[in-house]
Amino acid sequence: MKETLVRLTSSLIQMESTTPERINYSVEFCADWLQRHGVPIRLWENQGLKMLTATIGPTNTGSTLVLNGHLDVVPGHPENFIPRVEAGRLHGRGSYDMLGAVAAMMALTADLVQQPPKCRIILQLVPDEEKGGELGSAYLVEQGSIGDFVICGEPTNLDIAVQAKGVLQVKVEFSGVAAHGSRPWLGKNAIVAAMQKYNQLATLDFMQESSRFFPVPSFNLAKIEGGVALNQVPDRCALYLDIRYLPTQNPADILDSIRLAVPEAQVEMLRHGSPVTTDEFDPFVQSLHQSTAHIFGKESVLFGQDGSADTRFFAQYGIPAVEFGPIGANHHGPDEYVEIESLVIYQKILKHFINQLEGKVNRHEIKK
Ligand SMILES: [Zn+2]
Structure with a gap:
């Protein structure tokens, strides 16, 4: 054998x-x-x-x-x-x-x-x-x-x-206004906007829950896309999140809470696994x-x-x-x-x- x-x-x-x-x-x-x-x-x-x-x-x-x-x-x-x-x-x-x-x-x-x-x-x-x-x-x-x-x-x-755990992969895209890098006050920096919201996203209420077998869900900022040229204010920044949620949680509720936290951003679900x-x-x-x-x-x-x-x-x-x-x-x-x-x-x-x-x-x- x-x-x-x-x-x-x-x-x-x-x-x-x-x-x-x-x-x-x-x-x-x-x-x-x-x-x-x-x-x-x-x-x-x-x-x-x-x-x-x-x-x-x-x-x-x-x-x-x-x-x-x-x-x-x-x-x-x-x-x-x-x-x-x-x-x-x-x-x-x-x-x-x-x-x-x-x-x-x-x-x-x-x-x-x-x-x-x-x-x-x-x-x-x-x-x-x-x-x-x-x-x-x-x-x-x-x-x-x-x-x-x-x-x-x-x-x-x-x-x-x-x-x-379930898998919920989400793209959260922030928009800004492009401007010349020497006059940033004329634009709105999308990367800065994303940075300012990141902590809030990572500590939403669903992240505080636990269930039998699992002390916490998990939240990983897996990828960031934003910025084109060094002399330009970026008008776009996307955060790619890999969330592993508890079997007791509802992915639709999690998506809602993200949308509620960043109403100015586009929130798109990229992948879901039960x-x-x-x-x-x-x-x-x-x-x-x-x-x-x-x-x-x-x-x-x-x-x-x-x-x-x-x-x-x-x-x-x-x-x-x-x-x-x-x-x-x-x-x-x-x-x-x-x-x-x-x-x-x-x-x-x-x-x-x-x-x-x-x-x-x-x-x-x-x-x-
Ligand atoms: Zn295997």
């Missing part, structure tokens, strides 16, 4: 899946690997990006569990794509986020073909989580590839992320929690993620979704690694969890 996981994860690291071409190659590699292990797969393509699903188990009884993994990784130096095993750790770009989890999900699926479960399992391997997931997981959900419960194998150190609000007492979550305690010998912590993942596309339809993955460190940074033993444990936990699902009937029909 361990050798298979190390070999498979290493192969995926070597794919260097940071471009559409490399990602598609990685999807084909996984398709081939699964087919060679007797797993029937379906290849999908959306706007030039490939992805795959594999469905096993009965179609009309029991629950459907979605195992979702992304094959794309963030860029790194060439040496990051040479896998290296040292002191029980597998180092390499994507080992922790989340090629190790993908390998465990693939190995488990191959295993389940030999011993079919009583519930249905859909394995989804997607190409673009790091870029927002719109072409991969969002597309599959739209196409009806959903279930009663979803596990995204994001790096969580065997803890369970039941909630995630929060994830999976109930910590959901029976699937509780069952996964028990399987982890049983196999790992330690209670996992239920927590909220500050960032967003593909879970949100399922959560949008009220499907309970969690992030749950192996132990490691330094994802998106130098010297990323995954603990090899945790990959073995991870695969065993998933298997135990699936065995617990056997015989359970569908709690409800999922309506889109």
Whole structure:
């Protein structure tokens, strides 16, 4: 089991899946690997990006569990794509986020073909989580590839992320009056106007709230655009804000409060991503929690993620979704690694969890 996981994860690291071409190659590699292990797969393509699903188990009884993994990784130096095993750790770009989890999900699926479960399992391997997931997981959900419960194998150190903040990216554009830089009193400086309002925006009432799992929302001034020439009063300045709001907050209310605070500015929403609000007492979550305690010998912590993942596309339809993955460190940074033993444990936990699902009937029909 361990050798298979190390070999498979290493192969995926070597794919260097940071471009559409490399990602598609990685999807084909996984398709081939699964087919060679007797797993029937379906290849999908959306706007030039490939992805795959594999469905096993009965179609009309029991629950459907979605195992979702992304094959794309963030860029790194060439040496990051040479896998290296040292002191029980597998180092390499994507080992922790989340090629190790993908390998465990693939190995488990191959295993389940030999011993079919009583519930249905859909394995989804997607190409673009790091870029927002719109072409991969969002597309599959739209196409009806959903279930009663979803596990995204994001790096969580065997803890369970039941909630995630929502994403609200906003452009706030201030206007001024251009004039010659030697006579600024004749103009109105838009950059100065934006600077004067920034603190007010960053400390609006919604920023003072908290919720279960989250002490605060977050507010990041990500980009500023303004000014053309050194001898000119700028007549335009745009602030680009990346706000991560609490699952209990309403993005429309947040936008309203921004508009109210700066009525002189143009406020435009650039991107929105729903929060994830999976109930910590959901029976699937509780069952996964028990399987982890049983196999790992330690209670996992239920927590909220500050960032967003593909879970949100399922959560949008009220499907309970969690992030749950192996132990490691330094994802998106130098010297990323995954603990090899945790990959073995991870695969065993998933298997135990699936065995617990056997015989359970569908709690409800999922309506889109
Ligand atoms: Zn990830």
